[in-house]
Each structure stands twice: as C-alpha cells, then as structure tokens.
Amino acid sequence: MTGVAGLPTTDTQKLRLLLNVSRLIASRLELKPLIEEVVRQASRLVSADRSTLWLYDHGSNEIYTFLGEGLNQEIRMPLGKGVAGAAALERREIVIDDAYSSPYFNPEVDRQTGYLTRSLLAVPMESHDRQLLGCFQAVNRLDDTAPDGIGAFSEEDIDVLTALAGVAAVAVENALLYAEQKRMFNSFIVTLAQSVDAKDPTTSNHTMMVTGIAVAIAQYMGLSHERVERVRIAAVLHDYGKIGVPDDVLNKRGKLEDMEFMQMRSHCIKTILILSRIAFGRGLEDIPRIAGLHHEKLDGLGYPFGLKAEEIPLESRILAVADVFQALIQTRPYKQGLPPDQALEECWVMTRWHRDRFGRESGPHLDANVVNALGEILEANRGQLEFFEKMSGWDLMLAGEDL
C-alpha cells in the first residue's frame, strides 16, 4: 500500500477505522452528523482528498450533494449526468484515473467549486430492496509517489468504499424510514381528527385549538418532550369516539333525552375502544386512555370511569382544561364565545367547590395547577389565541413535516 503522511497505511489501522465507522453507524439517528462522520472516515480509509455523499431525489429524478468536504452549497444533477449520476443510474462503481479525459465527467462541478478533480471513484447506494438511495464518491486519491501527489484508486479502495456505502445506505434508509413513518402517522391522526370535526361544522377547528392549548400547557408545565408529544397526539384524537355518535344527537341544540345523553357521553369510551385498535408505537401505548379520560373530574363525578384526582393522568387533566376552555371561548350558532379572561375565570371556578350550570353543588372538576399554567400562558401572550393555533403543529402535521 502507498504510504501518505498522516493517512493510514497498515491494514491494522484500516481495520480500526472501519470498526470505528461501524460503531458510529449505530450511535446516531440524526442523518446529517452521522453521514458527515462516514464521509470523513471514507476519505481516510481510501486515502482520498475529498468524499461526497449524493442522495437521489425521487421526485425530480436528480441526485444532489447531501454532504461533502469542501462543499458550501448543494449541487444538483439529473440522474445519469456526471460520474456520480452515472454510477447511480447504472448501479455500478465507476473508477476514473483522469477526470478531464473521461466522457462521464461533468466539469461543471469543478467550475462551481473551484476544485481540480483528477481521479474519481463513485459507488452506488441502494436500499435493501434495490431502490436507489444515492451514490458515494471519493475524489483525488492521495499518493506521494506520484509526481503531483495524486494517483489512481485501487481495487481495494473500491472494496472499502463499497462496504462503507453499504453501511451508510442502511443508516440513510433507516433515517428515511423514520421520517416516512412520522409523516404517515401525523397525516393519519390529523385525518382522523378532521373526520370528527367534519360531523359538526359549528365546532370545526375545536380539535386543533384544544391541541394547541394542551401542548402549550404541557410545555409550560415542564413535561418531557415525550410526554408533550403524548399530549399532542391524545389531544388530536380526544374526540374521535364521536364518530360513533349519531349526527342528530351530536348536533342537537335543545336538551338531550336520557338515551341521547348516554349516547353523547359514550364518545369517551368509544375513543378508548377505537384507538385501542391502533398499533401505536412504543411509548405511545397510553394514548387511547389519555385521550378517553378528558371528561373525568377531580371529584370523581366525571366519565367514563369516575376516576378521582391523581387517578386521572396529568396528561388527561391537561386535556380537560384545554377542552373546557376552548368550548367556553368558541362562538357557536347558538352562543357567543367568552373572552379569554372570563373563560379562564370560569375554569378557576371549576377548580373549587362550586355550583354547576344546573345550580347543583359540585366538587372541583379541573386541576388548579393546570389552570394556573393556562393563566400564565394567556398573560404572557396577552390572550392572543393565534398562539395556540401555532402550538398545535397542525399545519406542519398536515404538510407531513417534522414538529
């Protein structure tokens, strides 16, 4: 092997580097820092001056530089163009000793970067099922026995870069899969929520607003990121059981008959039953329960189970406050919404012994700590309700973006 100062020369050193790369792969989720490291190590392993990782853009049928040394802006090429594009299109490695005499080479990239490419090695990256992911490229093989210090890539370099591309491909695929899963999940839950809101046009954005209020409270109360996400998802789905309540009961203006009253109340247990059929991933197992307990009251007189105080998960107590507050401020055909400060005052009343709207003596319904958090959020935002809309993350979820 050719010795180059500062670069590995022995197989033992190579072995160690490759072991390090393998270990790295398992150590990070974030796509970018992981690939940055793989690209850096790739250059050392094949004694290249620079390496670049190109990803394939399925939508535009282009490849683009996702990460590379010496790159300060993204470069895009149609699939098939340039050495990287050809390696990706033809799904095979391409080795070039003298770039400027090769028909594959696209000098445009040098023109954009001011770099002088001499030798090149590009290997394709594929997913497990042979979908094109992109291409791993090493440029200018360092060789201090060559007159200008730049030689040609060897058979062994091809093997090493192919192996690295394979390992990087698994990590890239993994990260893409996570992103796709998240997008799909978000779009499904928002679709479910909109299906319910569609049943009652007078409360159309109720679910979105409750989500925003609940998330804001959960964050303000210092819940962990995981718990805040549980609150968000449970809030989006909290009324889903209404899908099983007849339209005429749901939209009835006057007093509900006993039977109708029971059908109306059944929406909570239906939320739990229906959501329990969804295969929520790890950490989200409690979503059906959290969502379905938003009408429980601290005094134990809520539904569906009549749980008391601490028996009700904090997440559900947050949902309860968000739900009540939103219902109070919302204007409906038959009633004017309250201003936020008055709605908050009503929530405060419900944290104590009070007379309910039927004039009956009633114990505390809402958690005072939660109402307090809502009060402080409202004060900090001067009662601006658009804030909650933003906090819901609804637009991002609909657009399939990360929150």
Added chain:
Amino acid sequence: MTGVAGLPTTDTQKLRLLLNVSRLIASRLELKPLIEEVVRQASRLVSADRSTLWLYDHGSNEIYTFLGEGLNQEIRMPLGKGVAGAAALERREIVIDDAYSSPYFNPEVDRQTGYLTRSLLAVPMESHDRQLLGCFQAVNRLDDTAPDGIGAFSEEDIDVLTALAGVAAVAVENALLYAEQKRMFNSFIVTLAQSVDAKDPTTSNHTMMVTGIAVAIAQYMGLSHERVERVRIAAVLHDYGKIGVPDDVLNKRGKLEDMEFMQMRSHCIKTILILSRIAFGRGLEDIPRIAGLHHEKLDGLGYPFGLKAEEIPLESRILAVADVFQALIQTRPYKQGLPPDQALEECWVMTRWHRDRFGRESGPHLDANVVNALGEILEANRGQLEFFEKMSGWDLMLAGEDL
C-alpha cells in the same frame, strides 16, 4: 495474534471479512438470513467456536435466542440472567475466561444444549436512541496454543464484536421499524374503514367483504404483488368519503331528494380529497384516486369524473365490480340479498348495453374481464363467501400481523 488453522490470522483477512459483513448488511431485508450470516461471520472474526444473537422481548422483559450456531430451539431468560442477560441489562460488554467459575454464568443453557462453555464474550445491542435490542455473544475462543484449544477473548475481539453488534443493531432496528410501520399503517386504515361502516350499521361488514372480493379478483387476474396491495388498501378506504355525508342522507330508505342525491354522490370526491391528505409511502401515491373512482362506469356516465373505459384504472374497475357484487348479495333491513349466482348474472348484465333499474337504456358499466374473473373464482369456491372474508386479510390487519 493467535493463529488457528482455518481461521483468519492477519489483519488483512480480518479487514476483508469485516468489509464482507458490512456489504451483507445492506444486501438483505429479511431479518433471519441477514442475522444468520452476521452470526456466522462473527465467529470467524473473533475466532469463536460459536456465536449467538439474543433479542430483547420488550413485552415479557426477557431475552431470547434469535439465532445461534448449534441451537435447535429457542432459549429464553429473564433480562439480567446469565452472561447475555447481564450484558443486556447492564449495557456493557462482559468477558469471561472460565464460565463455570463466574457468578454471571447460567449453566442451564449448557444443560439444555449439551455444550461445554469455557470462555465467553457478550456485547449489548442498542438502537440509535439507546433502546435495548438484545445482545451479541461469542463462545469459546479457539486458541491452538492453549492445552485444550480454548483460550480467552482479547481486547481486540471485544472491539470487533462490538463493531459487528453495532452494524447488526442497525439492521435489526431497520427490520423492526418496517414491521412497526406496517402494523401501524394497517391498523390505521382498518380504523378509518370501521369508522365509516359504524355510520351505517346495516352494512357493517360491507368494506371487509368488498376488500376480500377485490383482492381475490386482483390476484386471480395475475396483478403484481404491489398492485394487489394497492387494490387491498384502496378497497379498505373506498367509502371513506361517506364520513362527510350526513347520517340521515346515508341511511335514508326512500328516494333521495336532488340535494341529498348530490350529497350521497359526493362521497367519492370526498374519498379522494380526504385520502389525498394522507402521506402514503412510495408506490401508494395512487391510492386516493383508485379508491375514489369506484363509481365510474365504462360508458362514461359514472361519477365523480365521468371517465370512460380504459381511462378508469384497472384497480378501480375491480373495486367497482366488488362493490356492486357485494351490494347485491348483502341482505339489508329493507331487502333480501341475492344468491351469488344471481348477483353474478346481474353483474354480467351491467357489462353490456342494458336497461338500468329505472328502466332507462344504459351503456356498459362493469368490465367484462373483471366480472369473468369473479365468476371463475365463485365457481372454484362453489360460491362460498367465507373465502372472501379470509382474502380481505382483515383479521391479520387488525391483529397487526403481516399479510
């Protein structure tokens, strides 16, 4: 390094082996053959007599042998028990030179397998976010300078096995992620479908039956696996737009008023609009359209777009036949379902110029090839309708299993 006949001795050989493993990882999705190969290579790389891969069972808090040389039955241990269990629980490597004098060692496994364990090396496997996946274990370090040919694992062996465990972990996580994504997807679409069926209790299993009939036809007609899956998903979701049609219109027994008729018909365009918001993964982009075109007719007089013949995707033409046939055989409170052979005859009529149920002259609605396939399936199954229930895959989807 210790030389052992038939095992790699030089770093160059090791490098080559490790490169091969890295390449393997990217080359297979199937969890089992992939891990089999990694386990085999692991033994060669650390000169072990045997290697075993243990996976962590989150539900039971146990680890179990997923794959190992010389294992012919699964072994389970509580997390923390034995060397593998301890390495997994404590999330660190454990090296043992003499198993039977170690407090970690669980001789039960030897008793079950008839093997004699001497030296041991176990390294934990974690996901990118530090969730426990399992443990990689190598047993009996081969060493021909030792009196009985068995020596102790070295620092380098630890490094190599740790790197392999890291690479294997990414592959395991990837496979688990695919499985979870599939489970979640299936449970979501079935939940959506059941939400619609719940609106009209008289047609409760309509969606499941249509799915089974459509899948059976698609398979019979020789569509690719991918297209059959598209038919399945589109069938499950074909009526989802009914979520936006008022209950009283949906369930009205008598003749619909013009406005009601339009609301009823709007369910197809609503199916397309609502489903278009879902971030279906690659290959499933056409689901909203396929699902929403199930009321198009060959003569161009269907809805929502009035597409003609070949303009209607084959998948939608299959859905149309499945939908019509199921509606004909289904018994509802106000009508007795037809026997399958009579329903099939009705479908045949609809492939030609005919008088519709209002006595009007009407062009062909259904695709004769599709009806022909349904006829042959019915004949082969002697009209047994349970067959379609099974073909729907509904139970498996609800149970979150693979189809």
